[in-house]
Amino acid sequence: MEGRPLDDQELVEQARGGDARAYEVLVRRYQDLAFRTAWVIAGGSADAEDAAQEGFVKAWYALPRFRAGSPFRPWLLAIVANEARNRRRSGRRQDDLALRVAEDRPSGDAAPSPEAAALATEQRRLLLAAVGRLGENDRQVIACRYFLELSEAEMAAALGCRPGTVKSRLSRALERLRAVLAEQDAAAPTTLPGGDR
């Protein structure tokens, strides 16, 4: 098996057998995802690092209880998200995701003009601000779906809800986001980025 990266199941099996090296590979594979999930749930607080680290450590010790053959990602995310929620409860509440929109850097012939790029960036900022104005639950479900690109099972794990409720939670959140955008538009008309077909 030289050269072929081990898949999650193989690494989990080795880690269950006490192989800390195999677990380290898993941590590297999912540290971005875990940290970002913790960031979204802890409300952008610096506790995200703490929560993600703690989540990985707890997951290691919980490996004996991991059901062999089941997917690792949602299982891990449930643990990390729980850590993040605990920290959020004890910490101060933050009202947005504390994320930034990158500046568009136009390059090549197909790139928009600097003006168009600046406009697109501004529109994205407004959209992010609108997401930030949503309630915590709506904000999280949207971030999990679109910013973290989680599957439904993973969203349910991260949000601590039943898989069957994820879809309806998401569509309600999108409805409310649309309403917030409408209010924003009424105050300062703009168009949605990526929607100008």
Place this chain on the structure above:
Amino acid sequence: MSRRDLADVERALADLAASLEFPPTPDLAAAVTARLEEGPERAPTPRARRWRWPAGWRRLAVAGLAAVLLAAAVLVASPGTREAVARRLGLRGIGVQIGGPPPPTVTTAPGARLDLGLGERVSLEEARRRVGFPVLVPGTGGLGQPDAVFVSENVPMGGRVDLVWRARPGLPASAFTDAGLLITQFRGEPTPEFLKKVTGAGIVEFVEVGGEPGYFFSGEPHFFTYRDAAGNLRDEQTRLAGNTLIWQRGDLTLRLEGELSKEEAIRIAESMR
């Protein structure tokens, strides 16, 4: 803005996601690996937490934890000797630090209830099944089978077994553990998971046990900082320890505590099979 349908909103969110900047992810893998080498931060299993033992055993188990600990005692030696000793101190799984202020200690008064992350009391056979190393028992000294065996499968990684003998004639009770003899063994990683800190008027001697390195702590009581029920090393979780021999046998690290002379301790240690 009724002309906006949900599909537009979704498309815009996907577009936003592509240019969203999360803060850089810290190097969690390194931090996590370091913590796993240290041992668990939380009580490993609910079963271990539920375990209750008689008050007397409780204190014994406290002592057992000491094996996985930091110990502190002060070496009486000239600064030069101190450095020379410090350089070569340490076994697999246990580092030894000499000097520094003594840590605050918990009371070891009789009846003190130190509810630590202790192992489970099991039979010797069960302990052998649970850990990934051969559990050694003394072959001489007329000790016979231990009066109690504790196993912890998670502190440190790879598990730990504590063997306890009650005090009896020829095996006086330790002022610190109430036991006649306590022997702890675990598979020490090359990187020290635990730090023994030696301060005060204690004596640390480099010894050989069956040709392998060891240290004998004697004189003044030294300090062990041990893990609490949650597996955390905390300053307040420090107790005084009596005469103690730590040594290595292959990749096993062992620790023996009791009111024994160095020679007696080494004799028991070398008899272990």
